[in-house]
Amino acid sequence: xxxxxxxxxxxxxxxxxxxxxxxxxxxTLLANDLEAQAELDALMMADTSAQEYYAEELxxxxxxxxxxxxxxxxxxxxxxxxxxxQRRPIWGMLAAGLAVFMIGGFGGYTFKGQTQTAxxxxxxxxxxxxxxxxxxxxxxxxxxxxxxxxxxxxxxGNTIGASFxxxxxxxxxxxxxxxxxxxxxxxxxxxxxxxTADGTVIALCLQATSKSGPAPFAExxxxxxxxxxxxxxxxxxxxxxxxxxxxxxxxxxxxxxxx
Amino acid sequence: xxxxxxKSEMIDLLPRLRRFALTLTxxxxxxxxxxxxxxxAALQKWKQYDASQPLDRWMFRILRxxxxxxxxxxxxxxxxxxxxxDEETVELSVQSTAIDVLAAQQVRQKVTxxxxxxxxxxxxxxxxxxxxxxxxxxxxxxxxxxxxxxxRARKLLLTEMNAQENIQ
Numbered sequence: 001x002x003x004x005x006x007x008x009x010x011x012x013x014x015x016x017x018x019x020x021x022x023x024x025x026x027x028t029l030l031a032n033d034l035e036a037q038a039e040l041d042a043l044m045m046a047d048t049s050a051q052e053y054y055a056e057e058l059x060x061x062x063x064x065x066x067x068x069x070x071x072x073x074x075x076x077x078x079x080x081x082x083x084x085x086q087r088r089p090i091w092g093m094l095a096a097g098l099a100v101f102m103i104g105g106f107g108g109y110t111f112k113g114q115t116q117t118a119x120x121x122x123x124x125x126x127x128x129x130x131x132x133x134x135x136x137x138x139x140x141x142x143x144x145x146x147x148x149x150x151x152x153x154x155x156x157g158n159t160i161g162a163s164f165x166x167x168x169x170x171x172x173x174x175x176x177x178x179x180x181x182x183x184x185x186x187x188x189x190x191x192x193x194x195x196t197a198d199g200t201v202i203a204l205c206l207q208a209t210s211k212s213g214p215a216p217f218a219e220x221x222x223x224x225x226x227x228x229x230x231x232x233x234x235x236x237x238x239x240x241x242x243x244x245x246x247x248x249x250x251x252x253x254x255x256x257x258x259x
Numbered sequence: 260x261x262x263x264x265x266k267s268e269m270i271d272l273l274p275r276l277r278r279f280a281l282t283l284t285x286x287x288x289x290x291x292x293x294x295x296x297x298x299x300a301a302l303q304k305w306k307q308y309d310a311s312q313p314l315d316r317w318m319f320r321i322l323r324x325x326x327x328x329x330x331x332x333x334x335x336x337x338x339x340x341x342x343x344x345d346e347e348t349v350e351l352s353v354q355s356t357a358i359d360v361l362a363a364q365q366v367r368q369k370v371t372x373x374x375x376x377x378x379x380x381x382x383x384x385x386x387x388x389x390x391x392x393x394x395x396x397x398x399x400x401x402x403x404x405x406x407x408x409x410x411r412a413r414k415l416l417l418t419e420m421n422a423q424e425n426i427q
Binding site: 075 | 262265266269270273274275277278281287291294295298299302305369370371381382384385386390391406407409410412413414416417
């Protein structure tokens with residue numbers, strides 16, 4: 001059996017790796033031996049330094065391409081899918097993964113420096129103008145209220161030509177207020193309105209698209225509002241909220257999963 | 260565990276996996292390459308994964324095995340033939356330590372100066388919170404080796420910290 005010197009035993013004690021009898025012996029020694037105490041303090045100081053270093057390492061950005069590669073990898077061949085799990089398209093899996101690590105705090109560095117910050121263009125620019133007007137409408141915020149959610153899904157889904165489910169964003173402190181129909185770039189847009197407890201308005205808009213495949217999240221801002229847009233399941237989507245008030249990426253992750 | 264759950268868990272692990280890759284490679288670009296290779300390999304053989312075991316340990320093992328394979332390939336490319344992994348990592352450690360001790364001014368440099376053989380168990384136990392037994396299984400070394408290497412790592416850190424204080 002290997003005989004450990006005191007410093008080695010203290011190191012193992014620090015890691016909780018001594019058996020109860022050895023640990024008790026060390027504790028008795030520590031209570032009476034200044035040199036042993038000093039050695040343990042030194043080892044703990046080294047340990048603290050290492051932990052500080054390793055904690056910083058967790059903040060390093062993880063390559064977005066790698067996360068995307070994992071999310072879009074086709075592993076389904078022969079894989080049983082639980083009966084209560086709805087099989088989603090690739091973007092659904094992408095969004096699921098995004099939501100998982102966004103909500104888990106991963107999105108912060110996944111997208112660090114990898115998102116667009118340019119002015120919104122096209123239909124999103126038009127939506128920004130609508131939002132500036134409608135978000136201040138108070139009691140006239142929506143055309144059809146949340147109490148008719150089923151009707152909103154049918155009415156707006158049929159009108160824009162893309163079916164959807166109204167996302168539940170209550171986990172982000174958002175209450176669904178209802179929907180309205182607007183027009184951008186000559187095409188109908190479904191606008192779903194949510195509010196925070198203090199009345200701040202967040203809108204989720206979608207418009208049918210002829211784009212062939214999904215597109216990942218892109219962030220834009222016009223200074224007054226921030227936008228997170230993506231394409232999936234035959235529709236372009238954009239989530240709009242006041243600049244610097246919300247982490248829209250996290251909310252968009254949930255919305256992309258649920259819609 | 261189905262495919263989506265496997266991928267989601269792997270994505271959640273990425274920051275920790277990259278940290279371990281950095282501990283192995285001591286180079287950001289090498290760590291990213293290693294992480295990419297290991298994740299690709301894990302996806303290819305995901306059905307071999309035993310879901311009753313923690314995914315992080317399985318992934319740490321894949322990362323380490325890929326790194327051992329990579330440094331052996333590098334040796335071969337350099338015309339030095341295959342060498343045991345431990346021999347190689349010790350050699351890298353000495354070089355890394357020598358360079359970094361000279362520049363040691365901050366905590367980061369002190370830890371970076373540790374050799375790979377010492378840094379691996381230190382990271383797994385002190386940062387990841389694994390037991391000596393778990394770390395030993397992941398690193399394919401005896402528990403006693405894990406214990407002695409962690410102790411040596413701590414003592415080396417202390418030596419460098421004391422040396423720095425004397426310089427200042």
